[in-house]
Amino acid sequence: MKRLLFLSVIGLSTCVLAAGLHTEVQVEATLASMEQTWVDAATRGDRATLNQLLDDSFVEAMPNGARRSKADVLFAPTLPPGTTQTLGQLKVRVFGNITMDSGVNHYTPASGMKATDYAFADVYLRRGDSWRIASSRTTREASA
Template identity: 45%
Template structure:
């Protein structure tokens, strides 16, 4: 998290393959350099990864799960489902394509809109991705036996 809160581009750069591409919930695609230039998430925001599943097949791993993101401590969590594909290159696992989608649930009779997502901000999603890559990369490494 320190590399994310105070952008440490060396640490953030390592797990991302040069061919990395992120597809954000709003459909925008970003490259590795786009992600590395993104601003850090706002102070006080939190995230909790749940239902993380790692499937390894040779030198490829697919990681799926849900990130419960809170913009601030009083905010209601926003659920993002994600799929990350890792490829082992030499000794390291590198993330290549990543896709996130917002889980649209009708918990209170209200429907979220695209503008609800935009209020959270594209930059936050990109920064969260860097955190996921670090955490999930560690998980993938633990499943390489």
């Protein structure tokens, strides 16, 4: 009887652990997709999508030291035509209802212009059933 109870506990623990890992992998995939959606929306000037992604408490620290709120982002001029942004080295770390996403944004202001790499760290928080971007910090990568 003790052996059966022990095996049941081990089996249940394994299922709980596997479910937790599955959920974490799902969250990581969701947040990676949201990062790309954010970059795409910023490139297109899609303010409706930006409004949905950014938490009302959002604050962004820019490479030049300036800080922007959600309202600042929503009312900022759109990026120049031909601008591209490509995400790389994306890493999502999940801490319950908070995540820390980091990576590099390879930004080209327009076709034929010199690209610049920006390292970023973004904090997401879960509000109910959805995730919102709470903060972002971007720094310019050193030139090679």
